Amino acid sequence: MKTRQQLTNLLLATIFTLSLAGCQSSPTQEDTGQVVGAVIGGVLGSNVGGGRGKTAAIIAGTIIGGYFGGKIGKTMDDNDRYRANQAFETTPTNQASTWRNPDSGNEYSVTPTRTYANDSGPCRDYTTEVIIDGKRETATGTACRENGKWRVVN
Secondary structure, X not given: OOOHHHHHHHHHHHHHHHHHHOOXXXXXXHHHHHHHHHHHHHHHXXXXXXXXXXXXXXXXXXXXXXXXXXXXXXXOOHHHXXXXXXXXXXXXXXXXXXXXXXXXXXXXXXXXXXXXXXOOEEEEEEEEEEEEOOEEEEEEEEEEEEOOEEEEOO
């Protein structure tokens, strides 16, 4: 079973991945974030209590996860996605690329932590910090350049 921190990181990495995709067709980033957040919240809730308490925890986890997942999912606009991709492309290892979105007020920091090559091209492990409404969230992942574009792979 994954730890709560691993599941939180998975949620953030998934939302970050979907945000980088940049597709504004349905479902929206907010919709996707809500679904992913709800699933992870439900999983976290299932680890609490037993009987009715466990059922209540699953429901609460699903609702709370959906809310926060949707909130994070809609935070990245086109400029934020561009800046994240630029961080993967040009920022030296162990240096942060940091920016504040003037429209949303959200702050982002992408720090590549390791650079290496795989069969399809360069890859970078990274840490992302996002500050939304004064709350800091951190996630780690890996992005690889495929066909000239960076894609988050986990």
